[in-house]
Amino acid sequence: DTGVSQNPRHKITKRGQNVTFRCDPISEHNRLYWYRQTLGQGPEFLTYFQNEAQLEKSRLLSDRFSAERPKGSFSTLEIQRTEQGDSAMYLCASSLVVSEAFFGQGTRLTVV
Amino acid sequence: LAKTTQPISMDSYEGQEVNITCSHNNIATNDYITWYQQFPSQGPRFIIQGYKTKVTNEVASLFIPADRKSSTLSLPRVSLSDTAVYYCLVPTGANNLFFGTGTRLTVIP
Numbered sequence: 001d002t003g004v005s006q007n008p009r010h011k012i013t014k015r016g017q018n019v020t021f022r023c024d025p026i027s028e029h030n031r032l033y034w035y036r037q038t039l040g041q042g043p044e045f046l047t048y049f050q051n052e053a054q055l056e057k058s059r060l061l062s063d064r065f066s067a068e069r070p071k072g073s074f075s076t077l078e079i080q081r082t083e084q085g086d087s088a089m090y091l092c093a094s095s096l097v098v099s100e101a102f103f104g105q106g107t108r109l110t111v112v
Numbered sequence: 113l114a115k116t117t118q119p120i121s122m123d124s125y126e127g128q129e130v131n132i133t134c135s136h137n138n139i140a141t142n143d144y145i146t147w148y149q150q151f152p153s154q155g156p157r158f159i160i161q162g163y164k165t166k167v168t169n170e171v172a173s174l175f176i177p178a179d180r181k182s183s184t185l186s187l188p189r190v191s192l193s194d195t196a197v198y199y200c201l202v203p204t205g206a207n208n209l210f211f212g213t214g215t216r217l218t219v220i221p
Contacts, residue, residue: 004155033208040213041213042197042212042213042214043156044211045210048208050207055207056207089153091155093155098207098208098209099144099146099161099201100146100158100161101156101158102158103154103155104155108153
């Protein structure tokens with residue numbers, strides 16, 4: 001399967017714990033995006049990488065959130081000191097052009 | 113980013129043609145119109161993109177009038193598996209995609 005891969009698919013964590021998600025994009029795609037989606041809403045943009053450079057961050061990305069894309073390949077999204085409001089589906093996407101993005105199946109985070 | 117407006121939900125019987133219209137009154141000259149489909153518990157999937165007139169692929173057709181202030185996604189002869197949320201986007205010029213809440217299509221047997 002050469003699509004976008006996200007791990008883990010599901011994560012349950014206690015409030016206050018740190019979590020890290022991984023995204024492996026389609027290999028030739030230089031653009032990588034993170035989105036967050038809650039029930040009944042469309043995906044909300046979090047951050048964008050072009051190769052290894054993080055070029056854009058949403059105001060949704062508080063100081064507790066950090067994302068990296070070392071060497072312009074896979075990316076990680078870390079949430080520190082998780083809160084119940086962080087419970088959501090975290091989606092990663094990659095693309096060559098912004099309009100045609102390929103999404104992974106997401107990581108569903110539940111903070112208890 | 114051009115703001116888009118589309119119906120919150122639609123119902124259709126199996127075998128019917130479904131048309132979902134999106135308005136984007138402040139679309140810019142260079143903007144394209146893009147549609148995504150999202151099934152429950154999956155990421156969105158790109159289905160079609162167009163600039164003007166008509167575009168057709170194996171999944172859908174996209175109709176865009178001359179003034180480009182709206183577009184219509186047409187799904188021929190829908191089946192139960194077409195039940196999904198459909199998003200209309202106008203992404204050109206931005207480094208991200210703004211999805212909105214989309215149109216929840218329910219196909220009824």
